[in-house]
Structure formats: C-alpha cells, structure tokens
Amino acid sequence: MTDPTALLRGAGLRSTAPRRAVLEALLTRPHSTAADLSQAVGGQLSSQTIYNALDDLTSSGLVRRIEPAGSPTRYETRVGDNHHHVVCRSCGTVADVDCHTGQAPCLSPAAAPGFARVDEAELIWWGTCTDCALSQA
Structure with missing residues (x-):
C-alpha cells in the first residue's frame, strides 16, 4: 500500500x-x-x-x-523487515542491504547485562559507491 x-x-x-x-x-x-x-x-x-x-x-x-x-x-519507509545499510564514505549515498542470515538479530552480543532479550542489531557498512569509485579511478 x-x-x-x-x-x-x-x-x-x-x-x-x-x-x-x-x-x-x-x-x-x-x-x-x-x-x-x-x-x-x-x-x-x-x-x-x-x-x-x-x-x-x-x-x-x-x-x-x-x-x-x-x-x-x-528516514525511510522500509520498516518491519530485517535489513541493514551501506554508506558511501565519499558522497554519503545510502543503500539497503538485505540481511544475510535472514533472522533478527543478525549478530548476537557476547553479553547483554540487564536485558532479558535482544531482538535487533542495526548494522551499517561503509565503503565507496560505484559512481565515486569510477570518478576516483
């Protein structure tokens, strides 16, 4: 919708x-x-x-x-699924990255003192987008 x-x-x-x-x-x-x-x-x-x-x-x-x-x-309207993001260090472009494992959380903390449950991990990868890589070449 x-x-x-x-x-x-x-x-x-x-x-x-x-x-x-x-x-x-x-x-x-x-x-x-x-x-x-x-x-x-x-x-x-x-x-x-x-x-x-x-x-x-x-x-x-x-x-x-x-x-x-x-x-x-x-801000984004893609909510309720288990996806993450990659950000270009050069221009700041942000893109969605689907979760490799498919289930939340994608990472489990070694310890979470004081928490009964951990259900989400927010991952952000950093790199160089294709456009910036081409312009730097």
Whole structure:
C-alpha cells in the first residue's frame, strides 16, 4: 500500500497535510534527511513541521530512522523487515542491504547485562559507491 492517507489512518494517525507530504516524499525518496524532505516538498513546510511529522511517523512505525555516524539522520519507509545499510564514505549515498542470515538479530552480543532479550542489531557498512569509485579511478 502506498497511499499516504491510508497508511496514516492504518497506523492510527490523523491524515494531515504535513504528514501526507512528508510520507509521500519518503515513499519515493528513501534515506532522505529532513533537509532533503524540505526540498522535496518545495520548502512549503517549516523545519519544525517536518521534524514533528517525522517524529509522528517514526513513533507510529511507518518510518524508520537511521543514524550513520558522522552523517545526518535519515528516514525511510522500509520498516518491519530485517535489513541493514551501506554508506558511501565519499558522497554519503545510502543503500539497503538485505540481511544475510535472514533472522533478527543478525549478530548476537557476547553479553547483554540487564536485558532479558535482544531482538535487533542495526548494522551499517561503509565503503565507496560505484559512481565515486569510477570518478576516483
């Protein structure tokens, strides 16, 4: 389902214009930053409105927040599956990487004191995308 109104209502959220605009932009632009989303909606929403919408969408489970070290926070609508990410060290491009093992968590900690269960590991690989590798050659 890719209808923003139906997705919002299905997640128990009111279908407001800012939420629809942000969700619609994310559906076609995975791994967007808040600045990317502002540009995608033509600058018609304030930064605070975009962040409020992202918080609501993330809290409801419609959107996933990823935070690669040294990179702006990014958002995507691919949620509920066991996938990870690879980030280009040169240009910052982010791509999805399906889990090799297929089951969460992909890694098991040696110890998790104070935790009854560990059910997810967030992995981020770093490398050089094909475009950057070609331009550096």
